[in-house]
Amino acid sequence: MSMKITNEIKDATIIMTLDGELDASSSVVLDEELSDPEIMKYHKILVDCKNLHYISSAGLGVFISHLQRFEDAQIKLIFFNMQDKVRNVFEILGLDLLMTIVGDYEEATTIANE
Amino acid sequence: MNNSIRVECSKKNLKLIRDFVTDYLQAHNLSDILMNQIVLAVDEICANLIIHANHEDPSKYITLVVDKQKDGVRFEITDNGAAFQRTNYKEPDINENIRVGKKGGVGVALVNRIMDKVEFKSNGTKNTCLLYKKIA
Secondary structure (H helix, E strand, C coil): CCEEEEEEEECCEEEEEEEEEECCCCHHHHHHHHHCHHHHHCCEEEEEEEEEEEECHHHHHHHHHHHHHHHHCCCEEEEECCCHHHHHHHHHCCHHHCCEECCCHHHHHHHHCC | CCCEEEEECCHHHHHHHHHHHHHHHHHHCCCHHHHHHHHHHHHHHHHHHHHHHCCCCCCCEEEEEEEEECCEEEEEEEECCCCCCHHHCCCCCHHHHHHHCCCCCCHHHHHHHHCCEEEEEECCCCEEEEEEEECC
8 A cells, every 4th residue: 555656866857756556545655745845946747657556536636736836836747657547547537638648758758858 | 255344444444445345346357447446436435434524533443345236336335424415515626626736525526427326325323325336
């Protein structure tokens, strides 16, 4: 049930790797990570979802709650490598139209550099 | 096969509930997406009951009973906390949630969109949530 978050920094970009499940219990860790003032120094946050096996409304809610703040600070938040079943949860609420979800890392960096 | 589970009202037990539902449905060869949707809907209801109705009080319990029916699967989730007031429920406006940075309030919307039937009943002390999903 745990969620492990690893950040890799490349210039003005954070590559945030999510490993585990984001439910009402574990999404607190993600919220702390995204609330860290340090993160506002970066222009791009690329979220690697390859090992994100599950997301509930609590996990979605964390992303929803930070989206406007990132947008106001002109920070791009881009998800990539998302499993179909996880992407489906974003789609049920129409969040795939409000957030940037792309296929792989190359696509994510291309969009980030636009 | 065991078709019920009873857990203390702690968020840490949500994983147990998800594993229980996954194990139960394993024999029915559902697609990854459908399996995940059903597990998610049950998880959302249980999270609400644990957090909102029972305030994460580990001396309280929720019980989940699952039944395979002719053309679907039925979940019955019971607790003794504060009853869900469906009349007070409003569908979330996601754009508004984003604008104000709101964290919660989208769980029941997921459940309503995934499940074919969602019912809440209360007799004053015991609350029951019934979920039904058609599966081939």
